[in-house]
């Protein structure tokens with residue numbers, strides 16, 4: 001049963017009106033955490049809650065993923081990836097000029113010294129993920145019904161391909177993340193339906209998965225409403241200032257929704273509003289694809305990460321989800337579902353009993369910063385403005401932690417970690 005708002009209300013928060021823009025996994029977690037501090041919270045979204053990137057992601061609570069997307073040597077791999085139009089990375093060439101500043105920062109983030117630092121800063125968030133999620137999911141009554149904590153298994157076709165990940169494994173271990181090497185036989189024993197093509201694997205001990213990412217958002221959203229939270233359908237385009245401070249959100253229908261404090265949590269669409277609030281930010285999107293097929297014969301008991309081909313397979317409530325990939329193409333181009341089909345074909349190679357009948361394809365916009373770190377930040381310009389976006393491949397994983405940290409920042413309490421690495425003006 002949902003509990004009433006927390007015992008630890010912040011005295012000066014009581015009754016203050018906080019508006020959270022965006023009802024994805026980040027927005028609902030932030031809203032719940034602010035309620036706990038005693039804020040009177042309204043979520044605004046231009047559509048239904050949970051229908052953005054948070055709807056159809058791979059469902060991994062990927063607490064071991066502290067290695068950033070830009071790694072030493074990434075640049076060398078790019079030409080090979082791009083040769084395959086349906087490979088793990090593709091670019092909509094018309095969008096490339098717009099994305100160039102992001103790409104240059106992405107490459108700058110791939111130097112060894114930056115990677116070492118970024119991994120430690122990501123691990124500081126990831127190592128808290130379960131501690132922050134556990135009370136939230138218990139309060140929302142979700143617990144074991146939708147969260148599974150049984151680890152994930154990465155698989156490799158050859159020992160040579162495993163060795164390519166040695167540096168990433170080392171980074172993880174040095175940042176306190178538990179991983180365990182698996183032999184060919186152990187891989188077979190753990191997932192007997194996989195094709196016998198893997199020479200070894202890695203058990204990522206503390207991973208979890210959710211049975212349906214959309215249900216998580218909706219479960220948290222329901223808890224928020226049960227605790228007196230409000231929701232309005234509204235597309236925010238700008239802000240109204242009074243005495244130099246943003247005081248209301250302006251919407252496409254001409255309404256002005258007033259607030260004492262505001263949080264921008266619009267995922268991949270946060271850039272425009274951040275700029276309006278005086279904080280230009282190099283946010284872009286890495287589009288990702290997947291196919292979800294109902295259960296037929298193929299069985300998996302945990303998430304499987306196919307490291308050589310950069311895709312994952314997740315057993316979910318409604319079936320097996322196969323997906324991944326990165327497409328750089330901005331927010332407006334139509335999806336190219338051939339990418340979902342190509343990933344599914346690779347899935348069938350790996351899990352031969354997979355059956356595509358009744359499958360559904362999906363594309364989502366990961367909100368990505370060039371250095372793979374989210375923005376969890378107070379505005380440098382306005383005391384009453386906060387930002388929570390840019391979680392890239394890890395928004396589901398970092399949802400509760402982001403909520404907790406934003407609520408600490410807003411209420412002026414000491415945060416459990418140093419927030420400097422995630423500030424909006426770090427570029």
Ligand SMILES: Cc1cc2nc3c(=O)[nH]c(=O)nc-3n(C[C@H](O)[C@H](O)[C@H](O)COP(=O)(O)OP(=O)(O)OC[C@H]3O[C@@H](n4cnc5c(N)ncnc54)[C@H](O)[C@@H]3O)c2cc1C
Nearest residue numbers: 024026046052053054058060236267288364394395396397
């Ligand atoms: C294929 C794929 C697989 C993934 N797998 C995983 C995984 O296994 N584990 C993991 O941790 N993460 C994963 N992710 C990443 C994760 O899905 C995202 O990081 C996360 O969903 C981002 O959440 P969000 O709340 O920031 O954004 P969203 O869920 O996109 O929500 C943003 C919301 O803001 C609203 N909005 C936008 N602009 C406005 C506006 N102007 N006014 C009002 N409302 C607005 C939108 O309507 C939307 O509801 C994956 C992503 C993809 C695409």
